[in-house]
Amino acid sequence: MVIYPTLKEKLDYNYFRSNLPQELVQLQRLRTLSQVQYFTGFTPPSLSNISTLHTLNLSFNPLQTKIPGEIGNLNNLRILNLEYDNLSGLLLIFNGSKIETLALSDNSLSGTLPLDICRRLPKLEGLHRSSNLLDGEIPANISECSQLDLLSLSYNKFSGSVE
Template sequence: MKGFIERYLLIILMICAFSLEGQTSKAEKEALKDIYDQTSGEQWDIPWDLTKSETTWQGVVIENGQVVALHLHKNGLEGKIPSSIKNLKNLRVLNMAFNKLNGEIPAELFALTKLKSIRLEMNSLTGGLPESFVSAKSLEELSLFNNQLEGTIPNGIGDAETLRILNLSSNYLEGKLPKSIAQLKNLESLELFGNKLSGAIDVELGELQNLKELVLSYNQFEGNLPQSTASLANLEFVQLQGNNFRSIRSLQNLRTEGLATFDSDDEFLNIQFGKENRSKTRMATNTFEDSKD
């Protein structure tokens, strides 16, 4: 009889544990509901049923009772990202790309110390790039292209040393490229296409030895491209056209077996492509004026 009771109690405990598995804390559940309410959840393409467990909500990934990812891209979100998102303290991935989000990016977002990937591209976000993003010590990917962001790139961007992918293309960012970008030793992709960035590039781009994609096209950069750029042996994709560079001849000595695409305004620049994935260099007739020195 005693053995039967012990087995019965064990089964009850297992059932209780199973029913609680995936359940989040009250603070996390309230944060999820706030995101839903503030972004017109009832109008989403795939809305949540708030009468059911959050484990059933589309795009919410829960591990050990903690929200670790939100995959809400292309789901008709409209409105502002609430500051209560800071209560998702174990969030590693946030993807709200391809929606109709507006307003400013909440600075509280970058206080999430476990966050590795932020994808908010193809929205209507405004305001500046929060200074707090440089303190996001685990952040590997920040994709904000095609929004309406203004202001400058924070000078302390070099402190975001875990960044691998930075895409700020198609916004209204202005000013010079911060020198501290050279501190991003893990950076593999730097995409700044279609902003209003200007001035000479004083960044030692050669320090970014893991860089595979360099996209600076259609800005207002001028002067000469740093000589150290030619040492980037892992480059695969380069776009520089649509600027006011005086010379990019420093790239004449660029040697990388992986180079597949190179776009510039200098039709006389002879860049060596890799043996595989060979691509014809595309030229854009714009404002390039080569120096004679």
């Protein structure tokens, strides 16, 4: 794959047939990586070096893997969408994040929601976690997420209530 130096902001609506190319990390101005279809690997760990990445949407891909912790190094990431990707393993919530939308529905993720989710993700507007293997108490203070306007936790094993 040839990466042109004039590509500055978006790389979306592509049909990669295997892993994302390692050359993506050369795009130091890339803001959006979205709607990449037929991707069967996961993000190269070096993708976390693209400090300008704002949107990472790899939904609807047969990834069948775990979410790499390196995604937490994307300090400017606002939208993370990994829905319908056959992901497994523990649910990851990153600290000090600028995340506004965290969409991980329809996977096989396990674990609990952290009790301090509103402190960890103060800009959170949308939390999509339906149809996973999550359990435990819904944090009683979830209403303290002042920006939250969409909360989807259905089809899990949560207990408790949202006030």
